[in-house]
Amino acid sequence: MSDTSESTDDAGESPDGGDDAAAAVDAEEVRHVADLARVRLADDEVDEFAAQFGDILEYFEALDEVPETEREEDLVNVMRPDEVRDGLSQEEALANAEETEDGFFVGPKVS
């Protein structure tokens, strides 16, 4: 399942499922996915998630038994005329922002 398992042990003590079941997820994989999702995790959270994800993904394996099924959904686009309507005022749109300046949102520095 993984091609990034080499560096697991670098993460320190890791009682995760890195060395048992086939569906196991190692700490490195959890860190990688957390990075993709922009969620920082504490080390103990990484270990806990690695163990839990192993169980959960193993359970998801049963989806392999599902036959390929025709998906006969008749989806249609729902359109409306492109007319100007009332929306939020600039003040309302900014009201919940942590930081604003001259009518703009202020984000963190880019680099």
Next chain:
Amino acid sequence: MAADINAFVTEERIEGDADADGPLADATVAVKDNISTEGVRTTCGSEMLADYVPPYSATVVDRLTDAGATVVGKTNMDEFGMGTTTETSAFGPTRNPVDTDRVPGGSSGGSAAAVAAGEADVALGSDTGGSVRCPAAFCGVVGIKPTYGLVSRYGLIAYANSLEQIGPIAGTVEEAAAALDVIAGDDPHDGTTRDLREVEGADPDASYAAAADGDVAGLTIGVPTELFEGADERVVETVEAAIDDLEAQGAETTQISLPSVEHAVQAYYVIAMAEASSNLARFDGVRYGNRAESDGNWNESFAETREEGFGAEVKRRILLGTYALSAGYHDKYYEKAQDARAWVRQDFEEAFDDVDVIASPTMPVLPFELGESLDDPLRMYLADANTTPVNLANLPAISVPAGEADGLPVGLQLVGPKFGEETIVRAASAVEER
């Protein structure tokens, strides 16, 4: 009482139209805290949105206040709707008014508990995989999950868009149906709502409350073996007794099989987590929500904001959803889950060729004790076995009290065909008349 069970995150009133008349005039309504209320904070049970005050109200809230109902507060919930017990809330767990050592179910646990404790006449919840029906069953009240597209989601803070609907919770079937009458209907702000005049076989002038007439003579009830297998014996006995009673009132029952539902929980969680990972990407601390003090760059600041703002279950689902959509795993998990979803839909469609409603336990278990399932997410997910198939198939379902086992409420779930709300309301009202 309210303080004891922690049903509300925020107790603030939004007065209803005093001149309105109709069944909801002067009624009190509790609103789940993921449904936007203008000027009243809406937290989703999350630290992330602890101070978020929506600049507009959800369509369902406007419809309720226009009908004369007064909002009395925003109810506690599993964080972003992710849970089956209302224990993952950042504002502490809600307790079950029937037994305060037990959970009220979730994720709309505060809404069901508020109604069961008499804190509100009706409540709104949202149901993505059972989040209205589960707490209704655990608290001994009635909950309706409408057909996908019957009720506007405008102003509902999204968890998994393709699965969720807002639905009413009340003490009786008729009251819940009356609330559904008020909130149902197409909405230009939600392109997935359907105009019932354009839906074949639907009745645009339907009164759901009027359908609560208890008349089940000639009704055919399908009983799927798969949704009884593995359920707690005490639950099965209580539900079977309720179904026997419907037979005594003139309904017919027939055993049916829905083989696809064995894969519903897996498919539900893959799809819901995938959609959640995308939906919750918006919480970066810039436009709304709490932002972490960070010296880092853009990406580091986002990651720290999300570390601080989200609880463990939300992080778990975002990460698993990201994983299931990532290169190499998309076909294995997400595509197969969509196949399973189509299979479940077909299974139900075929079943409804022969039966009018499908009956099962709402929950295969009695209400958990507080803390019992928190450390074992998979165990919590498995409790959704009977409710998730309904969301995958976009169908309407109701949970109605079937009786008690060991002094704890047991819910009977009745599932109907698409836009068949009148039929499930009718059947559920007969369960009440026993």
